[in-house]
Amino acid sequence: MLWSLQRLGQCAQVVEADSCIVDAQSKAAALLYYRYPKLYPELSRYATMMHGIRHLNLKLSTWDAMHFFKVSVGGFDQLRETGHTTYDIFNRLPNLKRVKILLPDDQRDRRYQFTVKLFHPVSRCHRTLHRYIYEAIAQMQAVSDFKVEVKRFMDSNERIRFEEMQSKAELSRKTTSQDLADLYADSTGGVRLDSPGGSLASGNSDPLEHGVTREAVQSVDELFPPLCKCTPSCSEIMSSRDRIRRYDDE
Numbered sequence: 001m002l003w004s005l006q007r008l009g010q011c012a013q014v015v016e017a018d019s020c021i022v023d024a025q026s027k028a029a030a031l032l033y034y035r036y037p038k039l040y041p042e043l044s045r046y047a048t049m050m051h052g053i054r055h056l057n058l059k060l061s062t063w064d065a066m067h068f069f070k071v072s073v074g075g076f077d078q079l080r081e082t083g084h085t086t087y088d089i090f091n092r093l094p095n096l097k098r099v100k101i102l103l104p105d106d107q108r109d110r111r112y113q114f115t116v117k118l119f120h121p122v123s124r125c126h127r128t129l130h131r132y133i134y135e136a137i138a139q140m141q142a143v144s145d146f147k148v149e150v151k152r153f154m155d156s157n158e159r160i161r162f163e164e165m166q167s168k169a170e171l172s173r174k175t176t177s178q179d180l181a182d183l184y185a186d187s188t189g190g191v192r193l194d195s196p197g198g199s200l201a202s203g204n205s206d207p208l209e210h211g212v213t214r215e216a217v218q219s220v221d222e223l224f225p226p227l228c229k230c231t232p233s234c235s236e237i238m239s240s241r242d243r244i245r246r247y248d249d250e
C-alpha cells in the first residue's frame with residue numbers, strides 16, 4: 001500500500017499557478033506539505049494525487065494488519081520492524097473520508113515470521129486474531145476523523161461486538177474534540193476534568209473498560225499462537241467462507 005501511495009505522491013496536482021517547485025524554498029515547502037498536510041493546509045498548492053485520496057479499501061495479511069493497526073497486546077508492537085507502515089500514514093491524507101477494511105483471511109504464517117507464530121499448528125483461531133485487530137481499529141477511530149467500515153467478521157456476534165466498541169470510540173473522539181475546542185476557546189486555559197479516564201485517547205484510561213482484550217496483561221509468548229476453542233471452530237468457518245459468499249462482503 002505504501003508503494004501505491006508513494007507513487008501517487010510523486011504526481012503533483014498543480015492546480016494553481018504557483019504550484020510548481022522552482023527553487024529550494026518551494027521544494028522545502030512541498031516536502032513539508034507532503035509529510036504534514038494537516039499541519040500546513042496553507043501549502044495545499046503543493047498537493048499530490050496522494051493527498052486527494054478520499055476513499056481507501058484495505059485488505060492486509062494478519063501479520064501486516066496487526067502491525068498496521070498497532071496491535072500492542074502482550075507487547076506485540078515490540079515486534080514491529082522499523083519502518084513498517086502503520087495507520088499513521090492516514091495523517092498524510094487530508095481528504096480521507098472513508099476507509100473500508102476487510103479482516104484478513106490468510107491461514108499460514110510467512111516463512112520469515114520466526115519471532116512469533118500467529119497460526120496454531122493444531123487449530124488456528126482467527127476469531128482471536130480478528131479481535132486483536134478490530135480492537136486496535138476501534139482505538140484508532142477514537143483519534144480519527146474519517147469513517148471506518150470493517151467487513152468479514154467471523155460471525156454477526158463479532159460484528160456487533162465491534163460496532164459497540166466503534167460507538168464508544170466515536171463518542172470518545174467527539175468528547176475529546178469538544179474538550180480541545182473548549183481548551184482553545186477558554187482564555188484562562190485548561191479544561192476541568194470531572195473524572196479520571198473515560199476516553200480511549202487518554203493515556204489514563206483503563207483499556208479493559210473499553211473492551212481491549214483482557215489477555216493484554218500476558219506476554220506475546222503466552223498469547224501466540226492462539227489455540228481455537230470456538231464452536232464451530234474457526235477452521236470450519238473459514239473453509240465454509242471459501243465456498244459461500246460472505247453475508248457482509250459488499
Ligand SMILES: [Zn+2]
Binds near residue numbers: 124125127227230234
Ligand atoms: Zn477460534
